[in-house]
Amino acid sequence: MSGTRTVAMAAGLLMLTQLASRILGFLRESLMANFYGKTGVTDAYQTAFILPDLIYWLLVGGVLSSAFIPVFSEYIHKGKEEEGWRVASSFINLILLLLSALVILALIFTPYFIRLQVPGFTVENQALTVLLTRIILIQPLLLALSGITMGILNSYKIFWPSALGTVLYNASVIVFGVILARPDEPESISGFAIGVVVGALLNFVVQIPALRRQGLRYYPIIDWRHPGVRKIAVLAVPIILSYSLNQIQVVVNSNLGSHLIEGSLTAVWYSYRLYQLPVGIFALAIAVAVFPTLNEHAALNKWKDFVLTSSLAVRMVIFITLPISIGMIVLRYPLIRVLFEHGAFTPTDTFATAIPLLYFAVGISAQSVIQILPRMFYALQDTWTPVVIGIISMLANVAFMFLLVKPLQTGGLAFATSLAAVLNAILLLYLLRKRLKSIDGRRMFATTLKTLAASGVMGLAVWLGGQWLTSLVGVGKVASIFVLLAGTLLGALIFAAVTKAMGMEEFEQTLGLFQKRIRRG
Numbered sequence: 021m022s023g024t025r026t027v028a029m030a031a032g033l034l035m036l037t038q039l040a041s042r043i044l045g046f047l048r049e050s051l052m053a054n055f056y057g058k059t060g061v062t063d064a065y066q067t068a069f070i071l072p073d074l075i076y077w078l079l080v081g082g083v084l085s086s087a088f089i090p091v092f093s094e095y096i097h098k099g100k101e102e103e104g105w106r107v108a109s110s111f112i113n114l115i116l117l118l119l120s121a122l123v124i125l126a127l128i129f130t131p132y133f134i135r136l137q138v139p140g141f142t143v144e145n146q147a148l149t150v151l152l153t154r155i156i157l158i159q160p161l162l163l164a165l166s167g168i169t170m171g172i173l174n175s176y177k178i179f180w181p182s183a184l185g186t187v188l189y190n191a192s193v194i195v196f197g198v199i200l201a202r203p204d205e206p207e208s209i210s211g212f213a214i215g216v217v218v219g220a221l222l223n224f225v226v227q228i229p230a231l232r233r234q235g236l237r238y239y240p241i242i243d244w245r246h247p248g249v250r251k252i253a254v255l256a257v258p259i260i261l262s263y264s265l266n267q268i269q270v271v272v273n274s275n276l277g278s279h280l281i282e283g284s285l286t287a288v289w290y291s292y293r294l295y296q297l298p299v300g301i302f303a304l305a306i307a308v309a310v311f312p313t314l315n316e317h318a319a320l321n322k323w324k325d326f327v328l329t330s331s332l333a334v335r336m337v338i339f340i341t342l343p344i345s346i347g348m349i350v351l352r353y354p355l356i357r358v359l360f361e362h363g364a365f366t367p368t369d370t371f372a373t374a375i376p377l378l379y380f381a382v383g384i385s386a387q388s389v390i391q392i393l394p395r396m397f398y399a400l401q402d403t404w405t406p407v408v409i410g411i412i413s414m415l416a417n418v419a420f421m422f423l424l425v426k427p428l429q430t431g432g433l434a435f436a437t438s439l440a441a442v443l444n445a446i447l448l449l450y451l452l453r454k455r456l457k458s459i460d461g462r463r464m465f466a467t468t469l470k471t472l473a474a475s476g477v478m479g480l481a482v483w484l485g486g487q488w489l490t491s492l493v494g495v496g497k498v499a500s501i502f503v504l505l506a507g508t509l510l511g512a513l514i515f516a517a518v519t520k521a522m523g524m525e526e527f528e529q530t531l532g533l534f535q536k537r538i539r540r541g
Contacts, residue, residue, distance in 0.1 A: 035301055035302060035305040035306075037180070037184060038301045038304065039301050040187050041186040042300055042301055044187060044191055046297075046359055047194060048212070050360055050362075051194065051198060051201075052197065052209070052212060053290070053360040053362070053364070054364065054365065055201045055203045055364065057283075057369065058283035058290075059282060059283050060141065060142060060144075061148065061206045062283070062289075063141070063282065063284075064145045064146075064148040064149040065152055065213070066285055066289040067134070067137060068152035068155075068156055068213065069156060070137060070274060071126055071134075071157065072126075072153065072159050072160050074263075074267050074270070075119065075126060075160045076160040076164065077263045078263050078264060079122070079164070079260070080163065080167050080168070083115075083252075083259050087256040088168070088256075089315070090315050090399060090401055091248055091252050091255070091401075092175050093315040095107065095248065097315070102237070104248070105238075106239055106246065107246060109238050110239075110241055110242050110246060111252055112168055112238075113240065113241065115164055116161070116165075117242075119160055119164055122160075127157055131150050133153075134146055134150050137275065138278040138285075139278060139279075140278030140279040140280075148206055151207065151210060152210055155217065158217045159216055159217055159220045162217070165224040166182070166220065166224035166227060169181075169228070170227065172234075173227065173230055173234065174308065175315075178234065180230075181229075181231075182223075184226055185222065185223035186223065188226055189216075189219035189220065189222060192222055193215035193216055195215060196212065197211045200214070203363075255401060257403075258403045258404045258408075259407060266410065266414050268414060269418050269421070269440075272418050273288075273421060276421060276422075277433060280429060283372070284372075287373045287376060287430050288430050288434060290356075291373050291375075291377035291430075292376070292380060292434070294356075294381075295387070296387075298340070298348075298384055302340045303341060303387075303389070303392070306333050306337055307333065307391040310330075310333045313329055314326060314396060314399035318401075326396075327460055328460065330392065330396050330459065331460035333392050334389055335463060335464055335526050337385070337389055338388075338464070338471055338526075339526035340388075340530060341385045341388040342384075342472055343474070343511065343515045344384060345382070347507070347511050348377070348381040350483045350507070351507045352378060352381070353370065353374055353500075354486070354495075354500035354501075354503045354504040354507070355504055356373050357370055357497065361500075375430055375431045376433065376434035378431065379434035379435035379438060380438060381438075383442060386438070386445045387438075387441040389445045390441060390445050393406075393449065394448065397452070400455070406448065409451070412443070413441070413447070416439070416440050416443050417437060417439075420436030420440065421436040467524070467526055470524055474515055474518040475515065478511045478514045478515040479511075481511070481514050482511045485506070486503055489503045
């Protein structure tokens with residue numbers, strides 16, 4: 021019970037800070053849409069993140085959650101803290117050396133990469149993409165420092181510094197983007213790129229005081245022979261392979277999108293941001309909060325607690341995200357109008373962005389669940405299984421994109437992602453059941469069916485209410501705000517009433533989670 025309360029408190033904190041971060045993130049996107057619309061300029065900005073993200077996720081992002089955190093946590097929970105810090109120091113030094121070398125190479129070869137990535141771009145937009153990419157390439161080094169710091173603090177079950185860092189990150193992008201924005205000068209969008217770099221620096225700096233209070237110990241060493249370093253390396257190999265191959269779908273997506281009408285990649289990106297909203301606020305928060313506890317249960321061979329904790333996390337994610345998925349489908353037009361339709365972003369752009377959002381929303385719950393399932397394998401110090409399943413899902417995603425992009429255009433690119441997420445989740449659940457013998461599958465399945473039924477009732481009521489309200493108030497900005505707020509409130513009340521009438525324990529658990537956060541907040 022104590023462990024469950026700890027997870028709930030951490031998850032609640034992360035949800036609140038993720039909510040604040042995502043709100044700032046959408047303010048950033050909304051301001052960018054206001055200044056530059058849905059054009060080749062915004063396509064260039066979105067594409068500029070691909071190479072920096074590739075470098076970061078190749079060496080840091082996946083390796084942190086799958087290899088470094090489980091190994092470092094094991095030293096902490098077994099009382100070998102000093103040895104754990106020596107392992108951490110070796111890991112930090114090695115990662116920074118490799119990252120620096122990759123960033124230098126990337127700065128040199130950026131133009132060649134961009135021409136390969138988006139051959140359908142005009143010469144001007146390719147040149148702008150090269151400029152923005154070179155600015156953002158500083159980010160991976162800073163994110164590596166903040167990511168490693170976050171991993172260490174999370175191992176001690178300290179979450180608030182990294183959560184605050186994400187808020188400062190988005191705030192920085194907004195400040196620099198607005199100050200330097202000149203809508204008639206395409207290169208001025210580089211202000212947002214500069215804000216990305218400054219935000220990544222702030223994300224690291226804000227975590228340093230907490231790290232020092234925890235007893236920071238740094239050693240200028242790279243101990244190749246230490247068993248902990250070797251263990252991280254062994255666990256990291258499949259993750260590095262996975263993220264390298266995973267970029268194939270990113271390349272295919274942007275390549276196919278670059279041949280569609282100008283602004284298509286921006287439409288996909290804005291809708292993808294909305295798709296990731298519930299994943300980031302709820303699923304990722306729960307996954308990050310539960311991960312140290314899963315590591316602890318696995319390290320101490322508490323397998324019953326491991327299964328129960330995992331099941332609770334998965335069921336809560338399904339319960340929260342399924343109604344959001346249905347609600348986003350039903351209210352996608354007023355949602356996009358409220359967030360983006362102003363300035364250079366037109367009603368036509370709203371319609372174009374609503375198409376991929378419809379297909380992305382189908383996969384929200386699957387994408388949310390796979391924030392948790394791979395971490396279960398990582399806690400078992402098995403990185404190969406999620407990687408193999410990820411590669412299978414990636415290949416399926418690429419195949420789906422080629423099959424669907426012609427009939428569905430941007431909707432096909434989005435639907436491919438949703439279908440791949442569903443496949444990924446099903447395969448991971450199947451293999452976890454084989455590995456653990458039991459994953460509390462019956463309760464997971466029952467929760468899914470009941471939540472889907474309640475969400476269906478909610479969705480129908482919100483759709484009918486939204487149609488009626490729209491006929492009365494129209495589709496302007498103020499009218500859309502009213503329809504969106506009224507629909508959200510109506511949907512929440514109906515979903516809560518139906519699930520409470522069903523006697524779903526997830527209703528009480530989720531309500532308790534938010535009540536605790538409100539009382540503590």
